[in-house]
Amino acid sequence: MLALPAEPASVSVARHWTTDLLTRWGVSADDLDAAALVVSELAANTVRYGHAEMTIRLLQQADRLYLCVTDSGVPLTAHRLVIPQELAEHGRGLAIVEALAESIEVTREPEGWRVGAVLRVTTAGKPTAQSAADLTGR
Template structure:
């Protein structure tokens, strides 16, 4: 989908609907939707053209991957208040059992894994 703020809500709704169809409990769905919201918002902010959302449930572990077409960016934008930068990453790290960031040929990949039943470390 296009890396635009307007598409972040579509990623959230897609995630909620898919996880409901997979019978993921409400609490874990909420955590996953919040993770997707934060990662998609970052992709929309820093991605150049497009972003991709991948969700997979494998052996009771939910894998969330967001790829954007941007470069690896770890610094705040000049128009974001310093105390607000990084809050979303902190939320993702708190809710997920693991997170990884990779720079791939197609762009920046952010992986987060959730194990339903053990959110909120």
């Protein structure tokens, strides 16, 4: 598990943390890139919509990688689109996640949002017990 402030610099931190962890787990390069992109998009959404902090969790079970990004806190500022959606530079993140993921779930939580995605992955080995414990925070 990784907790970060919902700030632009945190997107890069989240991506690097994901890449480092999945490299240790032996996830294939293509799957690692897809997972890093999914985490980046979900973290960027948390930053874009202004919640105070985000929590990122990854869990690998067999050939499935479960990714979850939760935002929490009160939005720092109100947001509103001022240009037509078809011309917007933003707003494609969840479409990218849906294209890469086997499934996706968006849930409203009492203090924010939780977005989970499942990716099918190939690994050379299994995650270590220590890495799995790091994910669950236990």
